[in-house]
Amino acid sequence: MAMAGLRTIIILSFILAIGFLLVILSSALYKNFLPLLVVATYVLAPIPNWICGRWSTSDDFMDSGSGGGGVVELGRFFTGFLVVMGVALPVVLAHCDLIRIEAMVMSIIGGLLIYGTIISFGLFFHQEEEF
Amino acid sequence: MADLSNHRLFRFPKPQWLNSANTRTAGVYFAGALFSIALFVLIDAATFSKSHLNGSDFHMNGVDWIPAIFSALGMLIINMIDKSRLSADSFSYSGDGVAWKARVVLFLGFAAMAGGLAGSVTVLVLKYVVQEAAWPALWFGVANVVANALVMLSSVVLWVSQNMEDDYTYNLAL
Numbered sequence: 001m002a003m004a005g006l007r008t009i010i011i012l013s014f015i016l017a018i019g020f021l022l023v024i025l026s027s028a029l030y031k032n033f034l035p036l037l038v039v040a041t042y043v044l045a046p047i048p049n050w051i052c053g054r055w056s057t058s059d060d061f062m063d064s065g066s067g068g069g070g071v072v073e074l075g076r077f078f079t080g081f082l083v084v085m086g087v088a089l090p091v092v093l094a095h096c097d098l099i100r101i102e103a104m105v106m107s108i109i110g111g112l113l114i115y116g117t118i119i120s121f122g123l124f125f126h127q128e129e130e131f
Numbered sequence: 132m133a134d135l136s137n138h139r140l141f142r143f144p145k146p147q148w149l150n151s152a153n154t155r156t157a158g159v160y161f162a163g164a165l166f167s168i169a170l171f172v173l174i175d176a177a178t179f180s181k182s183h184l185n186g187s188d189f190h191m192n193g194v195d196w197i198p199a200i201f202s203a204l205g206m207l208i209i210n211m212i213d214k215s216r217l218s219a220d221s222f223s224y225s226g227d228g229v230a231w232k233a234r235v236v237l238f239l240g241f242a243a244m245a246g247g248l249a250g251s252v253t254v255l256v257l258k259y260v261v262q263e264a265a266w267p268a269l270w271f272g273v274a275n276v277v278a279n280a281l282v283m284l285s286s287v288v289l290w291v292s293q294n295m296e297d298d299y300t301y302n303l304a305l
Contacts, residue, residue, distance in 0.1 A: 073159045077289070080163025088171035095175055096182040 008124060016117040022110030026103040034099055035107035041086040042115040046122060048078035086111045158292030162285045166206075169281035173199055176274035179267070189259065189268035195275055198250035202282040205244030210289050212237055244283055251279040 020039070027033045052075025087108055094104035173196070180191040217233050255272035264272070 073293070076156060076159040077163040077166075080160035081167040083160075084164040084167035085171065088167060092171055092175040092178060096178040097184055098178070098182070 005124075008120075012117050012120055012124075015113050019110040019113030019117065022106045022113065026099075026106035026110065030100055030103050032099055032103065034093055035090060035103055037089055038086050038107045038111040039114060041082055041089060042111050042118065045079055045082035045086065045115060046118055048075040048082070051075060083115065086115065155292050158288055162289035162292065165281050165285035165288060169199075169278040169285065172274045172281065173278045176271045180271055185267060187265065187268040189262075189264050189271060191271050194258065195254055195271060198247040198254060198275060198279055199282070200247075201243045201250060202247030202279045205240045205242070205247060206282055206286040206289075208240030208243065209237060209286055210293070212240070214293055244286065248276075248279045248283060251275040 023035060023039055026035045052071045055071050055075075090099065090104040090107045090111075093099045094101050099107075176195070177191045179185055180189070212233055217230055217237070255276050259269050259272035
């Protein structure tokens, strides 16, 4: 179990590094640092879920129709918003010729890798807490 | 569960996956995604209007944003309502016409949303089609309609997901 956990952490950190590499390349190759906004978006994306998950009380199972459930859904709404924003932002920038198409592709792939790493870490630690 | 299915309206039973918690969660995420696409379609039009690619005399200004603001306001109003209040008059303890108030507020929300969609079509026709804008400039008007339609779709998805939640909690309570 510990070995598998260690291997997962190493693989995830490699993927995170590759994601950052792609995003930084997409910015630095063309001397245009607008694609770095993607990193900020993906780092912000899970935060509404965390905040709203903590905000809704632990006994929200009883009144999830009106009380805690609404707050949790607000967090999910904003997380979905931010995830799509991470893809839509480079597309808009490339369509308006503010960045190049190659930079768009690299920043989208890099951003998805970064976000996938964050989500996998969340799942991983969540499973750890259960046991 | 058995007497629930006796009260249903349609011939076919609701598919089971519609009541699962995962579908509800996915619906809420999907609504957020649709709203994000709507906002970025508009932002794309505005950015394109300012960029050097736009050689025409057409530009996005304040008028183009008003329909989207009304649509988003309508979506906010509609989804702030607690859906269980809509049928509250059938309960004995809720006096003071809560359901009536909820219906009025809901009507205002739907009116704002429909007004937003109609307003976007108005902007498209009056500002771009009538003045014979060519394609890159016509995109500003089309993007307006697309964005408002997406906000409406997002609102529908969110509404359906929230109603799903009520069924889900009801099943749990049983």
